[in-house]
Amino acid sequence: MTRSVAGPEIERLIQLLAKLPGLGPRSARRAALHLINKKDELLVPLAKAMDLAGERIVICSTCGNVDTSDPCLICTDPRRDGTTIVVVEEVADLWALERATAINARYHVLGGVLSPLDGIGPDDIGIAGLVRRVAEGGISEVIIAVNATVEGQTTAHYITDQIGGGDVRISRLAHGVPVGGELDYLDEGTLAAAIRSRTPF
Numbered sequence: 001m002t003r004s005v006a007g008p009e010i011e012r013l014i015q016l017l018a019k020l021p022g023l024g025p026r027s028a029r030r031a032a033l034h035l036i037n038k039k040d041e042l043l044v045p046l047a048k049a050m051d052l053a054g055e056r057i058v059i060c061s062t063c064g065n066v067d068t069s070d071p072c073l074i075c076t077d078p079r080r081d082g083t084t085i086v087v088v089e090e091v092a093d094l095w096a097l098e099r100a101t102a103i104n105a106r107y108h109v110l111g112g113v114l115s116p117l118d119g120i121g122p123d124d125i126g127i128a129g130l131v132r133r134v135a136e137g138g139i140s141e142v143i144i145a146v147n148a149t150v151e152g153q154t155t156a157h158y159i160t161d162q163i164g165g166g167d168v169r170i171s172r173l174a175h176g177v178p179v180g181g182e183l184d185y186l187d188e189g190t191l192a193a194a195i196r197s198r199t200p201f
């Protein structure tokens with residue numbers, strides 16, 4: 001058993017910090033000490049911000065995004081193109097696409113992907129909500145921006161089966177050479193996909 005170096009309040013802080021992604025017990029202790037040393041500038045405001053966020057966070061009933069209002073800011077933003085829906089697996093993917101400022105559309109967060117081996121079927125992720133949104137009309141394109149994994153692609157095919165056949169254009173992200181990438185360093189699967197999805201100059 002390890003010996004406690006501080007009172008239970010501080011030990012609890014370290015234990016909770018150690019549960020954060022990327023932090024182990026050692027870096028959690030360092031983070032806790034940093035917070036304690038910056039009590040007024042960091043520890044107290046952070047605790048207040050977390051308390052407030054914990055109280056107000058809701059899942060958007062339209063798109064599955066996290067926000068403090070339902071519908072979320074993205075769903076209610078009139079400057080966004082409401083005719084295009086970008087389908088993503090997780091909120092982290094939505095944030096990543098927003099950081100890239102590549103598209104000014106609406107989203108649909110599935111909250112996972114189909115994975116029969118793990119017992120995750122269509123009813124376990126937000127596919128029904130997407131089908132409903134498309135059926136309500138006013139959507140001209142659905143961009144399936146799921147991960148380039150086997151489960152992601154299975155999910156993309158399933159979604160295409162569910163919403164295809166009408167006037168809605170269904171597209172998916174290109175697979176291939178990353179920006180700044182060198183061909184010699186790419187795996188064969190990525191190179192083959194890049195050749196298959198080549199674009200005219």
Ligand SMILES: [Zn+2]
Binds near residue numbers: 060065075
């Ligand atoms: Zn929303």
